[in-house]
Amino acid sequence: MTKSVETVVIVDDDPLVLDIMADALSKIGVMVVAASTITEALRWLDEKPTRAIEPLLFLVDVIMPDGDGFEFIRALADRGCRAPVIVMTGCGELYLRLAHNFGAAFDVNIIDLMTKPIDYQRLLSRIEGLPQTRVLVVDDEPISLETATAIFTRAGFDVLSANCGADALRQLEDDGGIDLLVTDNDMPEMSGIELALKAARLHPDIKILMVSAASAETGSAIPFLQKPYQPSELVTLVRGMITHA
Numbered sequence: 001m002t003k004s005v006e007t008v009v010i011v012d013d014d015p016l017v018l019d020i021m022a023d024a025l026s027k028i029g030v031m032v033v034a035a036s037t038i039t040e041a042l043r044w045l046d047e048k049p050t051r052a053i054e055p056l057l058f059l060v061d062v063i064m065p066d067g068d069g070f071e072f073i074r075a076l077a078d079r080g081c082r083a084p085v086i087v088m089t090g091c092g093e094l095y096l097r098l099a100h101n102f103g104a105a106f107d108v109n110i111i112d113l114m115t116k117p118i119d120y121q122r123l124l125s126r127i128e129g130l131p132q133t134r135v136l137v138v139d140d141e142p143i144s145l146e147t148a149t150a151i152f153t154r155a156g157f158d159v160l161s162a163n164c165g166a167d168a169l170r171q172l173e174d175d176g177g178i179d180l181l182v183t184d185n186d187m188p189e190m191s192g193i194e195l196a197l198k199a200a201r202l203h204p205d206i207k208i209l210m211v212s213a214a215s216a217e218t219g220s221a222i223p224f225l226q227k228p229y230q231p232s233e234l235v236t237l238v239r240g241m242i243t244h245a
Contacts, residue, residue, distance in 0.1 A: 005084075005127050006031060007033060008057045009041055009045070009057070010035065010059045011037075011041045011064065012060075013036050013065050017061075018036065021059065021118070021123075024123070030127065038064050038075070045081065056083040058083060058084070058086070059088065061089060062089035062091060069099055070099065074106055077106035082109055084110075085108060085110045086110070088115070092115070100113055104232065104236050111126065134178050134179050135159050135178075137149050137160070138165065138181070138184060138187070139163065139187070139211075140184065144184065148211075151231045152238075164187060164190065165183075165191075165194065166190065169198055169199070169202075178203065180206065180209065181199050182211065182238070183211070184210075185214065192212070196210065196222055207241050207242065208222050210222045211226070212224070212226065213228075
């Protein structure tokens with residue numbers, strides 16, 4: 001499933017870079033907001049009433065005159081903004097690795113890291129069709145189900161939920177577009193492992209993550225995360241599963 005981007009906010013202090021990128025992006029029909037400072041970009045975001053629902057993407061230089069990309073990433077996290085971010089720099093791979101780690105720590109959706117000069121074909125391909133992962137969360141405990149669903153929703157995933165294995169199977173049978181199954185193992189009538197095996201038969205390419213408050217010794221090769229977990233821990237693990245698919 002793809003989610004189109006309507007607006008790209010470019011945060012870069014180099015006027016030439018802003019002009020070239022704006023010209024390239026205009027060719028694929030997106031609105032471009034050019035900001036030469038972090039302050040300007042954040043002011044635009046804060047003043048935009050529809051920012052929570054309009055598909056946005058931020059293209060951010062690491063080194064800026066009034067701060068750095070790390071401060072901008074932290075500011076997005078503080079505002080609860082889950083829009084995807086592409087980080088760019090002319091200062092080498094080290095800055096990109098730092099930005100990636102910083103974004104993961106604050107649960108910011110960094111989808112790519114690019115060194116300057118930018119590969120525009122790669123940039124356009126990332127913006128034209130951003131993948132939005134569809135997740136089915138299964139848990140018989142209402143609070144756990146609500147919590148996991150909220151975590152994935154805030155992180156920008158397309159989320160479905162089920163409170164038992166039977167309901168999950170019905171959704172899997174009806175919807176061939178589910179990319180990831182996140183299921184509790186300790187459920188009555190049908191365990192998470194039983195559900196996972198049936199899901200894999202229905203959709204051989206589906207990714208599966210098992211969660212449980214019990215021991216990680218499930219007797220299965222399915223990736224496992226023990227409850228309780230931190231939201232960033234869950235999202236980082238899932239993004240790694242999707243990225244390295």
